[in-house]
Amino acid sequence: MLKRAQALFLGLLSPAVALAMAGSVSAESTTRQLNMPQGVTEVSQAAYDIHMIMMWICTVIGIAVFGFMFYVMYAHRKSRGAVAANFHEHHVVELIWTIVPALILIVMAIPATSALLKVYDTENADIDIKVTGYQWKWQYEYIGEGVKFMSELRTSQDEIYGRTPKGEHYLREVTQPLVIPTGKKVRFLITGNDVIHSWWVPDFGVKRDAVPGLFTAAWAKTDVPGTYVGECTELCGIGHAFMPVVVEVKEEAEYNEWLAGKKEEAAIYASTIGKEWTFDELMVRGEEVYERSCAGCHQSDGNGIPGVFPALKDSPIALGAKEGHIAVLIDGVAGTSMQSFADQLSEVDIAAVVHYERNAWGNDVGDLTQPIDVLNYKQGQ
Amino acid sequence: MAHGPATLADGWGKYISRWVFTTNHKDIGTLYLWFSFAMFIMGGAFAMIIRAELFQPGMQLIKPEFFNQMTTMHGLVMVFGAIMPAFVGLANWLIPMMIGAPDMALPRMNNLSFWILPFAFAILTSTLFMEGGGPNFGWTFYAPLSTTYAPDTVNYFIFGVHIMGASSIMGSINIIATVMNMRAPGMTYMKMPLFVWTWVITAFLLVAVMPVLAGAVTMMLMDINFGTSFFDAAGGGDPVLFQHVFWFFGHPEVYIIILPAFGVVSQIIPTFSRKPLFGYSSMVYATAAIAFLSFVVWAHHMFTVGMPIAGELYFMYATMLIAVPTGVKVFNWITTMYRGSLTFETPMLFSIAFVILFTFGGFTGMMLSIAAADMQYHDTYFVVAHFHYVMVAGAVFSGTAAVYYWLPKWCGKMYDETMGKVQFWIAFIGFNITFMPQHFLGLAGMPRRYADYGLQFADWNMVSSIGAFMYGGAQILFLFNVIRTIGWGKPTDDPKVWEGAEGLEWTLPTPAPYHTFSTPPKVK
Numbered sequence: 092m093l094k095r096a097q098a099l100f101l102g103l104l105s106p107a108v109a110l111a112m113a114g115s116v117s118a119e120s121t122t123r124q125l126n127m128p129q130g131v132t133e134v135s136q137a138a139y140d141i142h143m144i145m146m147w148i149c150t151v152i153g154i155a156v157f158g159f160m161f162y163v164m165y166a167h168r169k170s171r172g173a174v175a176a177n178f179h180e181h182h183v184v185e186l187i188w189t190i191v192p193a194l195i196l197i198v199m200a201i202p203a204t205s206a207l208l209k210v211y212d213t214e215n216a217d218i219d220i221k222v223t224g225y226q227w228k229w230q231y232e233y234i235g236e237g238v239k240f241m242s243e244l245r246t247s248q249d250e251i252y253g254r255t256p257k258g259e260h261y262l263r264e265v266t267q268p269l270v271i272p273t274g275k276k277v278r279f280l281i282t283g284n285d286v287i288h289s290w291w292v293p294d295f296g297v298k299r300d301a302v303p304g305l306f307t308a309a310w311a312k313t314d315v316p317g318t319y320v321g322e323c324t325e326l327c328g329i330g331h332a333f334m335p336v337v338v339e340v341k342e343e344a345e346y347n348e349w350l351a352g353k354k355e356e357a358a359i360y361a362s363t364i365g366k367e368w369t370f371d372e373l374m375v376r377g378e379e380v381y382e383r384s385c386a387g388c389h390q391s392d393g394n395g396i397p398g399v400f401p402a403l404k405d406s407p408i409a410l411g412a413k414e415g416h417i418a419v420l421i422d423g424v425a426g427t428s429m430q431s432f433a434d435q436l437s438e439v440d441i442a443a444v445v446h447y448e449r450n451a452w453g454n455d456v457g458d459l460t461q462p463i464d465v466l467n468y469k470q471g472q
Numbered sequence: 473m474a475h476g477p478a479t480l481a482d483g484w485g486k487y488i489s490r491w492v493f494t495t496n497h498k499d500i501g502t503l504y505l506w507f508s509f510a511m512f513i514m515g516g517a518f519a520m521i522i523r524a525e526l527f528q529p530g531m532q533l534i535k536p537e538f539f540n541q542m543t544t545m546h547g548l549v550m551v552f553g554a555i556m557p558a559f560v561g562l563a564n565w566l567i568p569m570m571i572g573a574p575d576m577a578l579p580r581m582n583n584l585s586f587w588i589l590p591f592a593f594a595i596l597t598s599t600l601f602m603e604g605g606g607p608n609f610g611w612t613f614y615a616p617l618s619t620t621y622a623p624d625t626v627n628y629f630i631f632g633v634h635i636m637g638a639s640s641i642m643g644s645i646n647i648i649a650t651v652m653n654m655r656a657p658g659m660t661y662m663k664m665p666l667f668v669w670t671w672v673i674t675a676f677l678l679v680a681v682m683p684v685l686a687g688a689v690t691m692m693l694m695d696i697n698f699g700t701s702f703f704d705a706a707g708g709g710d711p712v713l714f715q716h717v718f719w720f721f722g723h724p725e726v727y728i729i730i731l732p733a734f735g736v737v738s739q740i741i742p743t744f745s746r747k748p749l750f751g752y753s754s755m756v757y758a759t760a761a762i763a764f765l766s767f768v769v770w771a772h773h774m775f776t777v778g779m780p781i782a783g784e785l786y787f788m789y790a791t792m793l794i795a796v797p798t799g800v801k802v803f804n805w806i807t808t809m810y811r812g813s814l815t816f817e818t819p820m821l822f823s824i825a826f827v828i829l830f831t832f833g834g835f836t837g838m839m840l841s842i843a844a845a846d847m848q849y850h851d852t853y854f855v856v857a858h859f860h861y862v863m864v865a866g867a868v869f870s871g872t873a874a875v876y877y878w879l880p881k882w883c884g885k886m887y888d889e890t891m892g893k894v895q896f897w898i899a900f901i902g903f904n905i906t907f908m909p910q911h912f913l914g915l916a917g918m919p920r921r922y923a924d925y926g927l928q929f930a931d932w933n934m935v936s937s938i939g940a941f942m943y944g945g946a947q948i949l950f951l952f953n954v955i956r957t958i959g960w961g962k963p964t965d966d967p968k969v970w971e972g973a974e975g976l977e978w979t980l981p982t983p984a985p986y987h988t989f990s991t992p993p994k995v996k
């Protein structure tokens with residue numbers, strides 16, 4: 092890193108050199124990109140095209156205006172003996188440079204309008220997927236298929252805090268990507284659960300805010316299989332940079348297979364909900380869930396952040412009755428950022444994480460929390 | 473009338489009372505300017521923390537929680553603490569001298585509107601040391617992140633914003649009253665220097681939109697403490713309403729920041745071109761047109777929020793229109809230079825850089841106004857680059873130009889030209905190294921307000937951070953230059969200071985006496 096910093100420092104003598112230097116070290120990171128991606132959908136292509144049109148128009152105007160300006164700065168300097176003229180008005184010229192830009196704008200408005208119409212063409216979709224933004228993960232629900240899952244960052248805290256080397260897919264990897272088929276028009280119905288998030292996949296040209304209490308629609312249709320990475324683009328709290336979007340586009344047959352697998356998984360899961368877990372099994376699973384879903388606020392050591400997120404270590408709720416502890420996770424705490432996890436975590440995960448919180452960091456309650464306890468609480472409501 | 477201002481020779485007690493109780497427009501202007509510079513350094517320090525953390529991927533120095541506080545505080549302090557008070561300070565110093573008035577129309581209110589500001593910022597900054605930390609929801613403070621999900625200290629933030637708003641409203645009323653009532657005989661509206669014109673228009677914008685901001689934070693306060701649901705979907709409210717209210721204030725706000733800067737540049741370029749400003753009346757009309765348009769384009773900040781397509785189209789067309797009056801201004805400045813007799817002193821260098829870089833920011837603004845493309849740009853570093861080109865290279869560069877331009881008039885000492893130019897080149901190059909690569913980062917997909925980023929963004933972030941430290945260094949040099957000028961600069965008593973300077977303020981003795989135009993001048 093230091094070497095690279097040095098190299099860049101030298102390079103900064105002129106931006107042009109910097110550019111070349113940066114190019115030479117790029118092998119180390121992923122591909123460098125300077126421009127907007129063309130992407131793989133009609134919408135992203137339209138955005139790219141209008142972006143390029145605008146950029147060229149601005150470039151041409153810029154060259155003309157700045158060119159003239161530099162000429163003036165060279166030719167009419169006092170040191171070259173220039174004597175100031177005294178004019179300060181010219182109605183014709185002033186009229187021209189008001190009307191010509193206005194005309195250019197009118198011309199530009201045409202492609203700009205047709206591009207926007209494409210973005211909004213969300214009718215007649217083949218597949219509907221509900222996308223919900225949570226602090227700090229995404230939930231995908233295949234409407235009418237009974238398939239629903241959470242997609243969370245997979246990069247470890249150790250990588251983020253530099254305790255282990257960063258992997259190739261640093262901050263671009265999730266537990267379960269969204270999967271869609273090629274050749275089908277997929278409509279995303281986007282909403283938020285807590286604060287506003289924004290769901291962005293650059294290669295689809297899709298960016299839509301995920302606003303609580305509101306559904307917005309966007310769409311994508313592509314023939315190019317592959318993995319596409321995007322981000323959350325609306326500030327949503329401390330995990331804002333840590334909730335990437337990953338979409339896998341698969342050929343239709345492969346997609347159907349995947350979907351069937353998902354449905355089967357759900358069925359198997361439903362049948363294991365009655366299983367009795369051991370103390371250690373729950374601890375292992377609980378720690379995993381905790382690190383993924385809770386540590387962002389309450390911290391890995393259970394100490395929270397004073398004044399913002401309460402500590403769980405020695406907390407009366409973690410040491411008190413099991414039902415009260417489950418209740419907090421199922422119902423959330425109104426008026427705070429402690430949301431309900433009923434929809435985000437399975438009964439097994441909730442049981443495991445409750446168990447973990449009651450028995451980690453010196454919280455030695457010693458009892459067991461089983462999935463069935465969680466189910467009972469939910470049904471008792 | 474005969475007594476002069478207390479100096480240190482009269483003892484500390486008298487000297488401090490002079491500044492606390494002063495109703496003199498020059499003293500108050502000085503207070504505003506120093507306050508704004510202090511805030512500029514503080515906001516700059518926050519920016520350095522941000523850029524240091526973003527120097528490499530991964531979290532090295534601070535936690536995301538503190539990172540969010542830094543981005544928020546940086547934005548708030550720069551917009552409300554550094555840029556706005558800097559131009560109010562210039563207005564105080566210059567407007568009376570430019571229109572031939574002895575002082576501002578409402579001198580006691582003038583004192584009050586300054587002195588509540590330090591308290592506002594003390595309250596705001598103190599939250600950084602409180603349990604829960606400072607505001608962490610961005611300078612745009614979108615609900616519900618800033619209401620239901622905010623730290624308790626948000627109440628201090630709201631109080632601070634209210635005070636700043638009150639200060640701005642009082643300041644603007646004062647400017648409007650001064651310009652309407654105190655012009656010297658013969659100083660008709662269409663003879664006023666452009667700086668005065670742009671400030672009057674700005675003042676009207678401020679009076680119109682600061683109450684809207686106050687409304688927005690008051691609704692937040694109610695939601696947080698009194699159980700209302702303006703912005704809470706669960707209670708039947710609408711988080712998008714917040715954005716409409718905020719940007720109805722927020723878009724005019726960006727013009728509040730840039731219009732006085734237009735005014736400054738319109739004074740400086742003619743001086744060093746030795747030629748009158750080209751198209752004076754079209755400049756006035758263009759400023760008014762921009763101000764009017766700024767009220768009707770706010771939702772271009774909300775293209776991704778899911779508005780109906782009709783709304784989206786309207787806000788796109790209206791925003792594109794702003795390019796017309798903005799273009800007129802740029803053409804006028806360049807034509808003012810055309811067939812002039814140009815010299816390139818420090819104020820002129822900053823003004824020319826202003827024209828070039830602001831125009832560049834205008835180009836990216838045009839691109840952002842195209843809704844379909846904005847779906848890709850929005851909330852990425854491309855937007856960050858855009859608004860730093862217009863606000864830093866726009867407002868801050870022109871503020872710097874103004875200080876170099878009028879400082880000799882204010883204190884009767886000349887700054888060191890070489891040092892001024894050194895500062896200019898470090899600032900100009902540092903600025904571009906910082907913000908040019910942010911265009912690439914944004915286009916390549918890096919969102920703004922990210923505490924950490926993927927490896928593909930590493931190189932340009934490093935370049936940008938290095939540029940930022942360089943630009944930060946230039947500001948320290950600025951401080952040094954100003955102090956050096958005031959203390960040890962070469963004395964001058966030439967009323968005009970600059971060969972090509974025109975206007976009433978240059979008819980006064982240098983340095984400008986404590987009281988000026990006690991008898992109004994006659995303007996032909």
Ligand code: HEM
Pocket residue numbers: 612726727729730772773791792794795798833834835836837838840841842846849850851855858859862863866867
């Ligand atoms: C030709 C003139 C301009 C046009 C067409 C324009 C257009 C835009 C648009 C469409 C956006 C929204 C981008 C997005 O969030 O996706 C934006 C953002 C912004 N613009 Fe401009 N702009 C112009 C000039 C200015 C000026 C003069 C200033 C201030 C001095 C300014 C300050 C800003 C700021 C601060 C933001 C970002 C606000 C935020 O989200 O934090 N712009 N501009």
Ligand SMILES: [Cu+2]
Pocket residue numbers: 722723726769770772773
């Ligand atoms: Cu705007």
